[in-house]
Amino acid sequence: MADITMARLQELTVILYAVGLVFYFIDYLNKDKVAHRSAFWIVMAVYVLQSAYIVLTIIETKRFPVLSLVEGIYFYVWLLIALSIILHLFYKVGHAVFFLNVLAFTFMTIHTFAYDQQHQSPIGEALISELLFIHITFAILSYAAFAMSFVFAILYLLVYKILKKKKWSKQFNRLPSLHQAIIGMKVSIYTGIPILLVSLILGVRWAWIALDDWTIFDMKILGSFFLIAVYGMVLYFNRSGRLTSNDFAWANIIAFLFVIVNFFLGSKLSQFHFWM
Structure with missing residues (x-):
């Protein structure tokens, strides 16, 4: 049941992120304030969902999820989105935010396709x-x-x-x-x-x-x-x-x-x- 919940959370996050990128792209082309604001709040929702996923993983595994390639990619995406939010709020460099989110979405897609192949590191919990x-x-x-x-x-x-x-x-x-x-x-x-x-x-x-x-x-x-x-x-x-x-x-x-x-x-x- 927990695995199904995690998978559904992943799918929802990817769909939301894709919608957010569409709004960012509209804003990029037309300098649309409504699209720009919508994109930001959607990305914020994605960030909250990602954070929830990380917290649930910590609760389930009793460790921070960075000990596999798939987990590392997810944490990397989480960092890139956090950077994009900081740039949006404090530095007002809209195009940097757009390209950073494109990069993050690319890695999120890689993570999603690799999710089912995720496995525990063979070095063992003792190490x-x-x-x-x-x-x-x-x-x-x-x-x-x-x-x-x-x-x-x-x-x-x-x-x-x-x-x-x-x-x-x-x-x-x-x-x-x-x-x-x-x-x-x-x-x-x-x-x-x-x-x-x-x-x-x-x-x-x-x-x-x-x-x-x-x-x-x-x-x-x-x-x-x-x-x-x-x-x-x-x-x-x-x-x-x-x-x-x-x-x-x-x-x-x-x-x-x-x-x-x-x-x-x-x-x-x-x-x-x-x-x-």
Whole structure:
């Protein structure tokens, strides 16, 4: 009965979110205040339903649901929607909110299709610890930060194209300035790198304590260090003047593709990262 309730809750959330995105798209095209307000409140309802699902899962499993790939994706979506709500309420960057929700909905769809395949991590309950929980949570937080840099990079290129062609539209006033988009990219990367580094340190420490058979050359670990190196180089080349603002935006987009690859493919190739 509980599984059926959870499944129905999932379906309702996806349907509501799809409706919310339709309203956001209408607002994106026509600058419609009613559609904009409706989209926001629908997304708020989605966020409440997601939070309820997480709470019900905690009650049922007696742990925070981030210990499998499917759970990790869901928590990632929850974070992206939370970021979109914060941006809507405090920063008034409507297009960033729209693109962030498109990204979140994509991951929610992936989660929904994978829901029936969800299973308990084979490492066993005995090895689940607070250290592991913090490691996984910090990793997902860093992915959310990198998603923000990706969204601001898209917005920068969009504004740059509009300014270059000098074709204004009613949506233009709701776009961030080029400077705001650059700042958004930089702040997101400055936030994501240290959080991912802390996650790696905690993860390696947990593996050292809890696992008998593991290697630092695991694909997931190498992929995470590679992500830190990639984003670090993007920042360095931008600060040294080797990456112009336009190239900096493209570098952020390419770097986020590596985040996606590491999130999914890295887990498949890893020897012990069964959960994310």
